[in-house]
Amino acid sequence: MRKTIIFLSYILAIGIYSCGVDSEVLEFQKSTIKLLYPEDNSEVTDGTILTDSTNTLVFEWEFLDNTENHLFIIELINLDNDITEIYESNSNEASIPLQRNHNYSWQVTDSIHNISLVWTFKNIGPWDTSVAPLPATAISPVSGASISQTSTTVNLIWKAEDEDNDILKFDLYFGESENPAILHEDINASRYNGIPVEAGKIYYWKIVTKDSVGNESTSEMFNFSVG
Numbered sequence: 001m002r003k004t005i006i007f008l009s010y011i012l013a014i015g016i017y018s019c020g021v022d023s024e025v026l027e028f029q030k031s032t033i034k035l036l037y038p039e040d041n042s043e044v045t046d047g048t049i050l051t052d053s054t055n056t057l058v059f060e061w062e063f064l065d066n067t068e069n070h071l072f073i074i075e076l077i078n079l080d081n082d083i084t085e086i087y088e089s090n091s092n093e094a095s096i097p098l099q100r101n102h103n104y105s106w107q108v109t110d111s112i113h114n115i116s117l118v119w120t121f122k123n124i125g126p127w128d129t130s131v132a133p134l135p136a137t138a139i140s141p142v143s144g145a146s147i148s149q150t151s152t153t154v155n156l157i158w159k160a161e162d163e164d165n166d167i168l169k170f171d172l173y174f175g176e177s178e179n180p181a182i183l184h185e186d187i188n189a190s191r192y193n194g195i196p197v198e199a200g201k202i203y204y205w206k207i208v209t210k211d212s213v214g215n216e217s218t219s220e221m222f223n224f225s226v227g
Contacts, residue, residue, distance in 0.1 A: 032064040033072075033108050033116040040119035047126050049214060053100055055125040060093045061108050061116065071111050079103040079120070100125035132215035133162040136170070136190070136207035141224040149199040149227020157191040158219070160209045171208040178221070180204050199227040 037060040038044045047055040059074060074087040074094055080102045087094055098104065102123055108116045139157040141147055147154060156174070160167055172192050174183040183205075184192060197203060203226070207219045 032114050033110065034062040034064065035106070035108065035116050035119050036060040036062055038106075038119070038121040038123075040117075040121070042121045043124050044121055045124045045126060047098070047123075049126055050097060051214075054097055055100055055123070056095050056097050057123065058093055058095050059106065063092055063110075065114075073109045073111075075107045075109070077105045079105060098123045098125070131163045133160055133167055133209040133211050133217045135217045136160040136209050136219040138205075138219075138222040143220075143222040143224070145224045147197075147224055147226055151197060151199075151226055153194045154197050154203075154224075154226075155191060155193040156195065156205060158207050160190055160207070162209070162211055164211065166212040167209060168212045169210050171210070172205065173208070174203065174205040176201060176203060178204055180206070197226050201226055 038057065044057060047057040049055050061072070063070065063072075069090065072089045072092075072094075074089065074096070076085045076087065076096060077083070078085075078099065080099075085096075087096055100123060103120065104123060105118055105120045107118045136158040137160075139159050140155065156172070158170075160170070169186040169188060170190065171185050172183045172187060173180045174195060175181055183195070202223055204221055204223045206221050209217045209219075
């Protein structure tokens with residue numbers, strides 16, 4: 001009888017231990033959030049360039065429940081500076097800005113306590129093969145010119161060049177101040193017509209040239225006088 005009791009105690013102990021391990025496994029299996037991208041322990045070179053040191057990356061995960069209007073919370077930790085940021089999304093993805101050449105961990109939860117595993121990755125960022133446009137040059141009026149004192153308007157014309165041939169738009173700064181405010185954004189042509197001017201005044205202007213991938217260049221400050 002004593003051997004039987006010992007044997008049963010041993011079986012019970014193994015059962016309890018097994019249940020403990022299985023409960024942890026089942027806890028992971030119960031999660032309906034499965035991370036997809038960026039992958040765990042990976043180096044990521046995708047994304048969209050923002051600046052020389054930042055880019056955006058689209059995070060993706062799978063939600064095994066088809067519940068509509070679901071809110072997800074993405075916890076992103078920069079492992080290099082220990083900064084935690086929280087983002088929200090109503091879909092299974094989110095575009096998030098990142099520091100290039102930094103290491104991150106990320107995890108997704110939701111409002112009903114589903115939780116994903118924690119994945120880590122290094123954000124290398126996309127390779128920037130684009131060249132910034134050359135600074136624009138003044139064509140008319142040339143910098144330092146004096147236009148007719150009878151002029152009531154002026155047409156500004158400039159020249160812009162880019163090795164990639166992907167110039168997109170221009171911002172025009174114009175005014176009587178030596179540091180003029182912006183007059184018009186996202187101009188599609190390399191000229192701007194019909195700007196009112198007055199005799200006896202000096203005007204200042206410059207051009208910011210923007211290409212299709214976000215590179216910019218700023219011209220020198222041009223000026224002209226009226227009369």
